[in-house]
Amino acid sequence: MTNELKDHAELAEIFNKDEERVDWHDETLWWIRAKRDKSVHQIPEWEALRETASQIKNNVLSNLDKYLVQFEANAKANGIIIHWAADGKEHNKIVHDILTQHGVNRMVKSKSMLTEELHLNEYLMENGIDVIDSDLGERIVQLAKEPPSHIVLPCIHKKKEEIGELFHQYLGTPAGNADPQFLTETARHHLRETFLTRKVALTGVNFAIAETGEFVVCTNEGNADMGAHLADVHIASMGFEKIIPERKHLGVFLRLLTRSATGQPITTYSSHFSKPREGEEMHIIIVDNGRSVQLGREEFRNSLKCIRCGACMNTCPVYRRSGGHSYHNAISGPIGAILAPNLDMEKYADLPFASTLCGSCSNVCPVKIDIHDQLYKWRQVIVKNGYATTAKKAGMQVMTFTLSNPAVYHTGGKIGRWVMKHAPFAVNNKLNPWYKHRDMPTPPKESFGEWYAKNRKG
């Protein structure tokens, strides 16, 4: 993928070449943010609910060792087979082995951003396994051979006409038909055949309950259920932070999740899976993949509270105007920008800088992750680890020198204003990124400091 060579600013600049599209993308996501606002304002105790969720997750993160072992024991007692995967490689191999054991080369998948993070599809394809994503949005990006651009709305960057074109190409719909109802119906029939013929289904996990060893998958389309119920083998992949202590805590998280995500009171399906049916198999793969490292980073550990609602993306004015693919990571937007540097600080050094630190993300977060503060803190860590670009570093050093030396600052300011007045071409040119779309301020005849010296005793 060419995205790997470019940083967020460059990719966002490309995205911004089509301003009409940027407007459409911005308005589509803002509409979802507005739906979220409307729905949360109907809950007077909303802020208390967020605080409760945040505290439950604090408890989880501080006692993960106990909860994970408890979950494993209870799940095993229910007849579920538990696997532990340190990273993507181990996870993907476990999935492949299960498929091999059952002699199948086809699998249906639903609701799993984790497998995007672990690049499961690519791995299985290389090993001759055919994977079909059964959720409509995921299926669309899979047909387009693109990664999801949003964790809840994977094809939000695609217009319905483009989806019509894809369906025409791959599913044989008439050219030019972009009727959402028709396209959805087509996808439904196409997937029905898939569901009926697959022996193995993989789903994600929204909540894993330590107390009972069961897990909950939240979907709107019901595909996770369809896949899991029709297959002989159900594999559920979960990041180890998905644990909640008790079943009653669902009463907090289920109320928060979908209101934050789409403004719905609850997902259409909240499916509880507790044990395999007679003669069938249920597997859970518990994945680390950098999470234990993040848990050890005191300033960043609470990013693991994330329940993947996507509200921070919908509200982020930068995300809405740069598109998910500009983040060149499975998880985009503000939450992606604080999770990704933990996995590869050099590759994702640009992401914490793709923000104005406006703080809207932290305000919508249902589990109160201090996202914008963590973006600031990642900037410090990234620079200290030597991943700041040279140009930026040099500029900063000049600035620091100037601003800690009053004499240099005052002379510099005076010269600067003189230059802007008498030789504006020195700043009003292509080398000044400000000037590309914005005029420079008109330099006044004197600074406030100069005015003050004349007009007050000082």
Next chain:
Amino acid sequence: MTVGLLIPCYVDQFYPNAAIACLELLEKLGVTVVYPKNQTCCGQPMANSGFEHLTHGCDELFVKNFAEFDYIVAPSGSCVLHIRDHLHDEANPEKAAHISSRIYEFTSFLTDVLKVQSLPAKFPHKVGVHQSCHGQRGLHLSSMSELVAPEFSKPGSLLKMVEGIEIVHLGRTDECCGFGGTFCVVEEAVSSKMGKDRVADHLEHGAEYITGVDMSCLMHMEGILRREGSKVKVLHIAEILNGVR
């Protein structure tokens, strides 16, 4: 009560009228104001770019300039937030702590410390109010659209005291303008698009002036307005509250 006036570096250099309005209004309200002339910058541009570890020179100078005052007031939410959260001085930690706890953004100093009830200002124009993020979400100068909480606005309550002013309603009440310090050059494309969209909201709703507590956001929007050839002007809130010169 003696107040040390902190004037952000870009306001000092480009927007002296905002600083003068701030000084004059505080004086009219009976406050003794001193402007320490050796001040430069709060250090935020460096810190937000990941260079907080290089700001100690800036911090020491800041402490030297402002430690002696009862309060420190600045016409900026952003600089004040930075000082509150990030001012460090290893040699004088108690002085740094004094400053962090006594520094106020201009409008909240008027509402919370001086408890201003009326102002002799008149401004018969349609005005759009830009909510600067650091003042709003960082210093809680006003309620935020994301939260389920009672509505309030410290700068808004002061503007209500101005005779003849008409505040226009915006489509998006508190979206960021995209300035973001060095973000405005590092992420030029997104930054300027955010600025364009924010300005468009004010224009669509008939604003003749755009005001706010942070000159940096206003400078950004002014850059866009001028490029688009618009006659709409930006004015720091202190200029409106003091009566435009």
